[in-house]
Amino acid sequence: MANKRNYQKELDDLMADSSNKGKRLLIHACCAPCSSYCLLYLRSFFRVTVFYYNPNITEEAEYRKRVEEEKRLISEYNKLGDGAYEIFYIDGDYEPSKFYEASKGLEKEPEGGKRCEMCFALRLRRTGEVAREGDFDFFTTTLTISPLKNAETLNKIGECMGELVGVRWLPSDFKKKGGYQQSIELSKKYDLYRQDFCGCGFSKAERAMAKEEINR
Ligand code: SF4
Numbered sequence: 001m002a003n004k005r006n007y008q009k010e011l012d013d014l015m016a017d018s019s020n021k022g023k024r025l026l027i028h029a030c031c032a033p034c035s036s037y038c039l040l041y042l043r044s045f046f047r048v049t050v051f052y053y054n055p056n057i058t059e060e061a062e063y064r065k066r067v068e069e070e071k072r073l074i075s076e077y078n079k080l081g082d083g084a085y086e087i088f089y090i091d092g093d094y095e096p097s098k099f100y101e102a103s104k105g106l107e108k109e110p111e112g113g114k115r116c117e118m119c120f121a122l123r124l125r126r127t128g129e130v131a132r133e134g135d136f137d138f139f140t141t142t143l144t145i146s147p148l149k150n151a152e153t154l155n156k157i158g159e160c161m162g163e164l165v166g167v168r169w170l171p172s173d174f175k176k177k178g179g180y181q182q183s184i185e186l187s188k189k190y191d192l193y194r195q196d197f198c199g200c201g202f203s204k205a206e207r208a209m210a211k212e213e214i215n216r
Contacts, residue, residue, distance in 0.1 A: 007155050008176035015045050023137035026051050028127040032069035033194045034142040036186035037179045039077055043084040053092025053126050055099040056119050058201040063094050069193045076190055111203055120157050128165035140170035145179055
């Protein structure tokens with residue numbers, strides 16, 4: 001049986017190679033809490049640009065709220081004045097119809113199933129395309145920080161998209177090395193809006209049902 005890959009170690013090895021320092025990285029961000037640790041960790045080594053593209057988010061008000069928090073976090077980090085590279089930001093289009101179109105037939109999938117794989121592919125493909133258009137050296141996502149998301153699935157999809165667009169995928173498993181715990185602490189420190197569902201209407205309904213179950 002093939003050895004399980006350690007994506008965090010692959011990232012560490014890549015960052016131990018000084019020839020990669022200062023390379024341009026486009027990172028897909030899902031929300032400010034997940035970005036908090038990833039950006040802090042990457043910004044001293046890479047010239048990072050955040051790409052906010054999440055057509056999965058169910059309501060526009062929720063989407064805008066997450067966008068504003070993402071921008072606020074970036075501006076807080078850019079004020080730190082600790083010698084790290086400035087973080088830039090690119091707004092993706094909000095196009096929920098793309099998500100609904102692609103989720104047809106996958107509505108009943110549980111969180112972590114086939115619908116999520118499609119959702120990752122949708123977002124990472126667009127991120128890869130923007131990385132190619134912007135001549136970035138690497139692209140990646142903050143999504144691997146979530147303990148609810150499979151890092152292997154995300155990295156495999158990312159690598160496929162990287163091959164498709166011709167930009168190098170940056171491997172990660174940001175939850176490792178205490179990354180997830182640090183994201184909770186940073187979210188508290190910066191008072192970030194922390195939603196209690198992943199993003200789509202299906203995940204919102206699933207979370208509401210789970211809460212109902214607990215309160216029964
Ligand atoms: S649960 Fe999250 S990852 Fe899965 S389809 Fe919904 S928004 Fe996308």
